[in-house]
Amino acid sequence: MSRLIYVLNGPNLNLLGKRQPEIYGADTLVDVERDVRAVAVEFGLDVRFHQSNREYELIDWIHEARETAAGIIINPGAFTHTSVAILDALNAFDGFVLECHISNVHKRESFRHHSYVSLRADGVMAGFGVQGYALCVRRMAHLIDTKKK
């Protein structure tokens, strides 16, 4: 089985560290990528790490992952709450899907309580700050390693 995982980040996550630090913290997406890669190396996983503000780019990366990857960790940003198209793309992917939110979306405005992506996700992380990404990588490694062949 492939040991490649995609870590996908949606709109506004390029501003991590600058945008609403009281909610999202001071770490940048570069810091997140460094943490993700450090844990991935521990578990022998390869990582493709991407961010886009454009829905179609996220969808194209999910399609690309269909051919190559064992799992996708995705923080879809606000597309979480709006995008049937991202849900459809994830439903066309056979590997594991983990949904990762930096903030605890359930403690926030009610429009953040619904997630289209959760209809597909094998697990959901929320409110663990940027540390949630590394925890998702650990979980992904476990899912891949214990998958029944």
Ligand code: DQA
């Ligand atoms: C987020 C939560 C979303 O509601 C929000 O639109 C984001 C970030 C999070 O990581 O906490 O952009 O996905």
